[in-house]
Amino acid sequence: MTDPETPTETIPATPVPEHLLAPLTRSLPVIYFIYLFLILGFVLSTILFLVQFRMEVEPGILLTDSRSGRLAVFVHLARACVFLLLALALHKYTSSLRHIRRNTADALDRYLKASLFLWNTLCISVLLVIGFGIWSYDVSRDPSADFAVGQEIYAGNPQPDAIVEFFLAEMKPGEGLEKRSIEEIDRDVWLPAEPILSNQHFMEAQVGMDPEQMPLVTLKLNEEGAAIIRKASREHVDKPLAVVVDGEVIMAPIIRAPMGAEVMITGIKTMDEAKRIARSLSGNK
Numbered sequence: 497m498t499d500p501e502t503p504t505e506t507i508p509a510t511p512v513p514e515h516l517l518a519p520l521t522r523s524l525p526v527i528y529f530i531y532l533f534l535i536l537g538f539v540l541s542t543i544l545f546l547v548q549f550r551m552e553v554e555p556g557i558l559l560t561d562s563r564s565g566r567l568a569v570f571v572h573l574a575r576a577c578v579f580l581l582l583a584l585a586l587h588k589y590t591s592s593l594r595h596i597r598r599n600t601a602d603a604l605d606r607y608l609k610a611s612l613f614l615w616n617t618l619c620i621s622v623l624l625v626i627g628f629g630i631w632s633y634d635v636s637r638d639p640s641a642d643f644a645v646g647q648e649i650y651a652g653n654p655q656p657d658a659i660v661e662f663f664l665a666e667m668k669p670g671e672g673l674e675k676r677s678i679e680e681i682d683r684d685v686w687l688p689a690e691p692i693l694s695n696q697h698f699m700e701a702q703v704g705m706d707p708e709q710m711p712l713v714t715l716k717l718n719e720e721g722a723a724i725i726r727k728a729s730r731e732h733v734d735k736p737l738a739v740v741v742d743g744e745v746i747m748a749p750i751i752r753a754p755m756g757a758e759v760m761i762t763g764i765k766t767m768d769e770a771k772r773i774a775r776s777l778s779g780n781k
Contacts, residue, residue: 524593531586538579545572571628578621585610585617658742658773660698660761661691664728665738665748676738676745685736685748692728697721701774706762711770713761722757729755739763741773 548568592610595603665685666673673686700716717725729737729751736748739761747763764770 534583541576581617585614661740662693663687663738664732665736703770703774711764711767717757725755
């Protein structure tokens with residue numbers, strides 16, 4: 497004879513208190529929506545990181561002398577990591593809520609561990625935000641120290657080493673006008689005695705390259721300069737605006753429409769000259 501099988505003893509599941517069960521499970525739809533938002537944020541931040549990293553890399557070497565570029569790369573990377581960590585923490589949290597809804601034996605234990613993991617992830621995210629905020633403030637405090645290949649921003653140079661002036665020029669002689677030549681295009685213009693804009697009217701300059709890979713400088717005018725150029729360009733349509741650098745007319749484009757707070761200087765021969773001009777035209781609020 498064989499002994500009858502001994503019945504297996506089962507441990508009853510620890511019930512979850514009703515006051516805890518209902519509010520938590522009702523929050524699941526909202527948590528799923530947040531989870532989806534975090535996943536989308538992770539994907540977008542990863543794409544931005546890859547794009548910015550590609551912009552900051554030249555022959556496979558990270559441009560460590562580009563402070564703002566380096567900051568942008570690591571901000572996108574950190575944001576992608578934060579989104580991913582929060583998504584994982586939220587996934588773990590929702591899994592614990594599903595166990596609570598099913599009232600499994602280890603539901604409370606899972607919930608407490610998931611809540612702790614979510615809380616720690618939130619704390620890490622806050623610390624990262626504070627850290628990158630301090631870094632961003634440090635970079636923005638001194639933009640003149642920044643350097644990026646293809647584009648440079650200079651600000652706050654009190655001793656300009658290039659004199660840049662804008663004149664409302666004429667295409668034919670007139671009283672009080674001085675004849676000046678534009679060497680690059682072999683054309684003459686006639687300038688009045690006084691410029692409408694000079695160094696003190698510019699507050700920021702960016703160095704870049706035009707489609708033909710020639711250096712150019714994009715200038716941002718301060719409030720006074722912007723008001724002057726708007727009024728002058730409305731009254732000087734279809735006439736040249738001469739740009740004079742250190743006494744030499746480097747360009748004289750024809751004004752076709754009223755101008756705004758940003759202007760561009762082309763016709764610069766070298767990148768060093770573009771940098772010199774940019775360093776001079778900044779810091780005037």
